[in-house]
Amino acid sequence: xxxxxxxxxxxxxxxxxxxxxxxxxxxxxxxxxxxxxxxxxxxxxxxxxxxxxxxxxxxxxxxxxxxxxxxxxxxxxxxxxxxxxxxxxxxxxxxxxxxxxxxxxxxxxxxxxxxxxxxxxxxxxxxxxxxxxxxxxxxxxxxxxxxxxxxxxxxxxxxxxxxxxxxxxxxxxxxxxxxxxxxxxxxxxxxxxxxxxxxxxxxxxxxxxxxxxxxxxxxxxxxxxxxxxxxxxxxxxxxxxxxxxxxxxxxxxxxxxxxxxx
Amino acid sequence: xxxxxxxxxxxxxxxxxxxxxxxxxxxxxxxxxxxxxxxxxxxxxxxxxxxxxxxxxxxxxxxxxxxxxxxxxxxxxxxxxxxxxxxxxxxxxxxxxxxxxxxxxxxxxxxxxxxxxxxxxxxxxxxxxxxxxxxxxxxxxxxxxxxxxxxxxxxxxxxxxxxxxxxxxxxxxxxxxxxxxxxxxxxxxxxxxxxxxxxxxxxxxxxxxxxxxxxxxxxxxxxxxxxxxxxxxxxxxxxxxxxxxxxxxxxxxxxxxxxxxxxxxxxxxxxxxx
Amino acid sequence: xxxxxxxxxxxxxxxxxxxxxxxxxxxxxxxxxxxxxxxxxxxxxxxxxxxxxxxxxxxxxxxxxxxxxxxxxxxxxxxxxxxxxxxxxxxxxxxxxxxxxxxxxxxxxxxxxxxxxxxxxxxxxxxxxxxxxxxxxxxxxxxxxxxxxxxxxxxxxxxxxxxxxxxxxxxxxxxxxxxxxxxxxxxxxxxxxxxxxxxxxxxxxxxxxxxxxxxxxxxxxxxxxxxxxxxxxxxxxxxxxxxxxxxxxxxxxxxxxxxxxxxxxxxxxxxxxxxxxxxxxxxxxxxxxxxxxxxxxxxxxxxxxxxxxxxxxxxx
Numbered sequence: 093x094x095x096x097x098x099x100x101x102x103x104x105x106x107x108x109x110x111x112x113x114x115x116x117x118x119x120x121x122x123x124x125x126x127x128x129x130x131x132x133x134x135x136x137x138x139x140x141x142x143x144x145x146x147x148x149x150x151x152x153x154x155x156x157x158x159x160x161x162x163x164x165x166x167x168x169x170x171x172x173x174x175x176x177x178x179x180x181x182x183x184x185x186x187x188x189x190x191x192x193x194x195x196x197x198x199x200x201x202x203x204x205x206x207x208x209x210x211x212x213x214x215x216x217x218x219x220x221x222x223x224x225x226x227x228x229x230x231x232x233x234x235x236x237x238x239x240x241x242x243x244x245x246x247x248x249x250x251x252x253x254x255x256x257x258x259x260x261x262x263x264x265x266x267x268x269x270x271x272x273x274x275x276x277x278x279x280x281x282x283x284x285x286x287x288x289x290x291x292x293x294x295x296x297x298x299x300x301x302x303x304x305x306x307x308x309x310x311x312x313x314x315x316x317x318x319x320x321x322x323x324x325x326x327x328x329x330x331x332x333x334x335x336x337x338x339x340x341x342x343x344x345x346x347x348x349x350x351x352x353x354x
Numbered sequence: 355x356x357x358x359x360x361x362x363x364x365x366x367x368x369x370x371x372x373x374x375x376x377x378x379x380x381x382x383x384x385x386x387x388x389x390x391x392x393x394x395x396x397x398x399x400x401x402x403x404x405x406x407x408x409x410x411x412x413x414x415x416x417x418x419x420x421x422x423x424x425x426x427x428x429x430x431x432x433x434x435x436x437x438x439x440x441x442x443x444x445x446x447x448x449x450x451x452x453x454x455x456x457x458x459x460x461x462x463x464x465x466x467x468x469x470x471x472x473x474x475x476x477x478x479x480x481x482x483x484x485x486x487x488x489x490x491x492x493x494x495x496x497x498x499x500x501x502x503x504x505x506x507x508x509x510x511x512x513x514x515x516x517x518x519x520x521x522x523x524x525x526x527x528x529x530x531x532x533x534x535x536x537x538x539x540x541x542x543x544x545x546x547x548x549x550x551x552x553x554x555x556x557x558x559x560x561x562x563x564x565x566x567x568x569x570x571x572x573x574x575x576x577x578x579x580x581x582x583x584x585x586x587x588x589x590x591x592x593x594x595x596x597x598x599x600x601x602x603x604x605x606x607x608x609x610x611x612x613x614x615x616x617x618x619x620x621x622x623x624x625x626x627x628x
Numbered sequence: 629x630x631x632x633x634x635x636x637x638x639x640x641x642x643x644x645x646x647x648x649x650x651x652x653x654x655x656x657x658x659x660x661x662x663x664x665x666x667x668x669x670x671x672x673x674x675x676x677x678x679x680x681x682x683x684x685x686x687x688x689x690x691x692x693x694x695x696x697x698x699x700x701x702x703x704x705x706x707x708x709x710x711x712x713x714x715x716x717x718x719x720x721x722x723x724x725x726x727x728x729x730x731x732x733x734x735x736x737x738x739x740x741x742x743x744x745x746x747x748x749x750x751x752x753x754x755x756x757x758x759x760x761x762x763x764x765x766x767x768x769x770x771x772x773x774x775x776x777x778x779x780x781x782x783x784x785x786x787x788x789x790x791x792x793x794x795x796x797x798x799x800x801x802x803x804x805x806x807x808x809x810x811x812x813x814x815x816x817x818x819x820x821x822x823x824x825x826x827x828x829x830x831x832x833x834x835x836x837x838x839x840x841x842x843x844x845x846x847x848x849x850x851x852x853x854x855x856x857x858x859x860x861x862x863x864x865x866x867x868x869x870x871x872x873x874x875x876x877x878x879x880x881x882x883x884x885x886x887x888x889x890x891x892x893x894x895x896x897x898x899x900x901x902x903x904x905x906x907x908x909x910x911x912x913x914x915x916x917x918x919x920x921x922x923x924x925x926x927x928x929x930x931x932x933x934x935x936x937x938x939x940x941x942x943x944x
Contacts, residue, residue: 202647205920209879213916214651217901217909218658294778298883301780302898321784328788335781342776350772405844408760436849443847456842458857469856470846521846 107344114341115164121154125311134327143333146316147323155311156333162312164341166223167292170230171285177235179281182242183269187250204240208233208295212304221304226296234288241284245277286349290342297338313338355380356402356430356446356529356559357418363394363401363583366409371397372583374415377561379529384551384560386570386577386591390602393580395563396451399531402561403448404431404438419445421528443474447527447558451534453514457506463517464502471524489520493550512543519550530560536569548572567595567610579603636932644921651917652707652910656700659906670716703910713907717899722907725896726915732808732892733885737878739812740819744877747820748827748870752862755828756835756854767825774821779880783814783887811884815877823866823873830862868931875923879916 118125122142129149137144143152185196211233212226219225249255250273258268299305300314301321313334320330356379363372372394379385387395400406402417417430430438430446442448450456457466464486471482483502490498493516506514515535522530532551536544548569551560555573564570570577571591579587579600586600595611598604671683694702706712712722751767758764790810834840835858843853882894889895893912900908 198643198646199650201643202650205647205924206651206917207876207879207920209876210651210913210916210920213879213882213897213901214655214909214913215658217655217904217906217913218662220662220904290776294776298778298780301778302883302886303902304898317781324788331781331784335777338778338781339773339776343772346772346776403845405841439844439847439849441847442845448842448845450838450842450845452838455838458839458843460857460861470848473852474847525846 103350104348107348110344111164111168111341114160114337114344115168116161118154118158118161121151121157123151123154125150125154125158126309127151134323136327144327144330146319146327146330152316152330152333155316156313156337158311159313159316159334160337160341162306162310163293163296163314163338166227166230166296166306167289170227170234170292171289173231174234174238174288175281175285177231178238179242179274179277180270181235182239183246183274183277185239186243186246187265187269187273200236200240200243203233203236206233208291212295212299216299216304221299221307223306223310226299226306230292230295234292237288238281238284242277242281245280246273249273249276283349286345290345290349293338293342293345355420356561357416357420357427358402359416359418361398361401361415361417362413363397363406364411364413366407370583371410372401372580375580375585376415377578377585379559379561381528381557381559382555383576384555384562384574386574387561387563387580388565388570388577388606389580389586394583395580396533397583398580399448399533399561399563402430402531403442403446404435421445443470443525443527445527445529447522447525447530449515449518449522449530449532449535451537453518454506454511454538456518457514459506461505462502463504463506463509467502467517467521467524470521474525485524486520489524490517492523493517493520494546495520511538512540512546515539515543515547516550519547519554523554526557528558530554530558532560532562532564534564534566535562536564536566544569567591567606571595633932636928640925640928644925647921648914648917652704652914653700655910655913656703657696659909660696660699662904707910707914712911715900715908716905717903717908722911725908726893726911729891729893729896732890733878733881733894735808736811736815736881736885736890736892737874739809740815740877740881741874743812743816744819744823744870747816748823748866749863751820751824752827752831753854755825756831759828759832771821771825775818779814779818780883780887782817783811783884786810786814787887807888808890811881811888811890814884814887815880819873819877823870826866826869827862830865831858834858834862864934867934868927871927871930872923875920878919 127150129145131149132141132145133147133149135141135145141151141153143156146152146155185193185200208230211229215225215229246269255268255272258272263272296305296312297314297317300312301318303318305315305318306312316334317331320327320332320334324331358375358377358379361372361375362370365371375394375398377385377387387398389395397406397410400410401412406412412431415431419428419430421428430441433441457463464483467486467489468479468482471477471485472479475482475485477485486502487498490501495501495513495516501509501513501517509517515538519535530551535547535551539547544566551562551573554560560573562570562574574591577589577591577594578585579594579602581600581602587594587598587603589597594603595607598607671686703713710723712726714720715722715725718725751771755764755767755771758767787810831854835854840853840858843857844850881892882897885892885894886898893915896908897912897916899905900912
């Protein structure tokens with residue numbers, strides 16, 4: 093039904109717009125988020141500092157907005173890499189019928205048995221926290237899961253009539269995979285990715301909160317919440333502001349990945 | 355007597371699904387309802403049972419039950435849902451169209467029969483089981499024990515349809531609403547089911563929704579034709595077949611004649627709608 | 629079913645150790661490839677300015693100068709005898725430290741799972757009953773909101789509300805069983821939100837199936853149809869996924885334990901990771917791996933056993 097589709101595109105579009113806003117909102121930050129000024133520390137919200145200042149006298153609003161750049165930047169960048177790595181490999185592995193396919197499958201099952209959080213702990217234990225380990229581990233672990241999903245869907249689609257017709261017409265393997273099969277797999281991939289991104293936002297924020305974040309000089313929401321928790325007796329609201337943006341971003345991703353209307 | 359008076363049903367966008375339907379059903383009589391697919395036949399049955407889809411509503415008319423001479427008539431449509439549900443099965447019975455999908459595939463036939471009898475007829479487990487076995491024998495499923503132990507998928511469509519009738523016999527309702535009971539059956543099973551329904555006429559009135567001209571001719575004293583939610587024609591089956599007036603009835607009659615009278619040509623089949 | 633079960637079991641029995649092997653190898657390899665070697669990290673902790681000689685001595689002591697495979701094999705052999713070395717943070721036996729932390733986490737996870745199951749059933753029923761009303765829309769929106777907030781924030785809020793403001797619970801010295809219920813509740817919130825909604829949606833689908841309609845026509849009450857017919861089927865539908873999710877609960881316990889200052893396994897993992905305590909990390913990784921392998925196995929098994937036609941309990 094056309095109205096339903098319009099509604100769905102509308103929701104996805106609104107969600108995308110929201111995410112874009114959150115990610116780019118740092119451009120409108122009124123102050124320098126790194127500027128330390130101990131003389132104005134822990135001020136309540138006012139005309140100059142709309143959300144007040146934190147324990148180091150930095151403007152909370154600017155910090156929160158810059159946090160969006162970091163967190164969503166990581167998520168969107170990782171997401172793009174995950175798609176670029178996972179989709180072609182998944183299509184190939186799903187379409188290719190080799191004698192040793194079962195080796196790959198067992199390995200894949202072994203790797204995807206663990207969620208990203210387990211990989212995060214292992215990587216962080218080895219390499220410490222920081223931007224590079226975070227992005228690396230997210231991309232690696234999630235690409236494998238996307239790969240598995242695409243592989244399974246490709247195997248399902250391979251048995252269908254349109255693929256066999258294409259093959260009979262002499263279409264090359266590449267063409268079948270990327271021109272014929274891929275669009276049919278796209279929807280499931282999209283839903284998976286959306287929910288994955290929602291998870292990633294929460295994961296990055298949580299790890300940042302316990303001290304395993306992108307780094308000292310980099311502002312992100314989890315770090316702000318951590319700082320806020322240290323002064324929660326004096327300014328209990330400091331923890332709340334970044335959470336609002338976390339909520340909005342994650343909600344946007346969840347809305348995009350909502351497959352109830354399938 | 356079960357009386358339906360000027361029933362109107364509206365669909366989810368307000369479009370009328372049934373317009374001013376009136377009919378009467380008495381014990382010992384079978385009334386047929388036929389018409390094109392989508393004409394509103396199933397909607398009629400659902401409306402009487404009170405099982406309309408959540409977006410559909412009965413917007414006008416009455417369903418009245420005259421159960422006993424000495425009791426006042428009951429308004430079945432405005433009754434509380436709970437009361438109507440308690441009367442379903444035991445007063446107004448139902449035979450489903452697709453028996454293969456009508457049973458819960460997770461449970462054995464015996465369990466489902468016994469559960470219904472236990473709950474609706476306030477029996478204990480043993481009595482319910484005995485009744486289940488008895489009614490299965492009555493519908494001609496001689497290996498009743500095996501049927502009771504089977505899951506729905508292990509039985510054929512014909513057998514399941516007979517199980518549904520057995521369920522009905524156990525509940526013994528005064529009025530029976532049958533939704534195309536012979537639709538998916540082969541000739542032997544069809545004959546069997548028709549015979550069971552005819553025997554049932556002693557104790558009940560039957561409202562038979564069907565496309566099966568033979569069944570309606572054998573069973574029904576009176577048939578109405580629905581088209582786009584309206585009653586467009588009525589009469590005995592013989593009248594409808596030999597003197598049809600509405601367009602749909604005419605094509606229906608022609609198809610029947612083509613199947614039973616080889617002298618009619620294929621040409622006449624090509625006219626008319628489904 | 630028999631043949632399929634044996635095939636599945638044999639596949640599981642060879643995939644499970646493979647998975648565990650994989651994760652421990654990964655952990656090992658990453659540790660050795662790390663920019664900072666554990667020997668250096670250890671030396672730095674004990675001496676303010678470790679000389680190259682110090683580091684070399686520690687390296688030899690820790691056996692880090694041997695080839696990687698030898699190190700791994702040695703670790704594996706020791707591990708099979710439950711010897712995981714000593715913690716680099718406090719020098720205690722790694723296994724002993726681990727065993728001390730496990731009960732707290734197991735209790736939290738156990739309680740959380742119990743709360744989750746109850747919560748999902750209740751939430752599912754509520755979502756189903758009110759699906760097409762305004763209240764239902766509120767529930768569903770609430771569920772999505774609960775899923776969009778990190779668990780640690782719930783934990784912080786919870787603590788803030790009940791410990792600080794209302795002073796209903798004490799945070800210090802929380803080793804009593806009673807206090808484990810609070811992190812258990814926090815861990816359960818997103819699970820109840822997610823699976824409750826899924827259950828409600830499944831119930832709705834089940835209740836519109838043909839068998840439900842026929843049951844209504846037979847005169848069975850809505851309550852009976854929901855409880856005896858629809859609910860078992862819907863619950864079976866979410867069981868495999870739910871079992872797999874328990875593994876995630878164990879992992880999530882890490883963060884919640886931090887917030888509630890409970891010295892369980894979760895805090896242990898985080899501390900080890902923060903301090904690069906490699907023997908402990910390897911042990912934790914092995915344990916987490918085992919948990920996931922177990923839960924995934926149970927999940928697969930349940931999907932098989934409770935498949936479309938298997939009757940778990942007949943409606944009576």
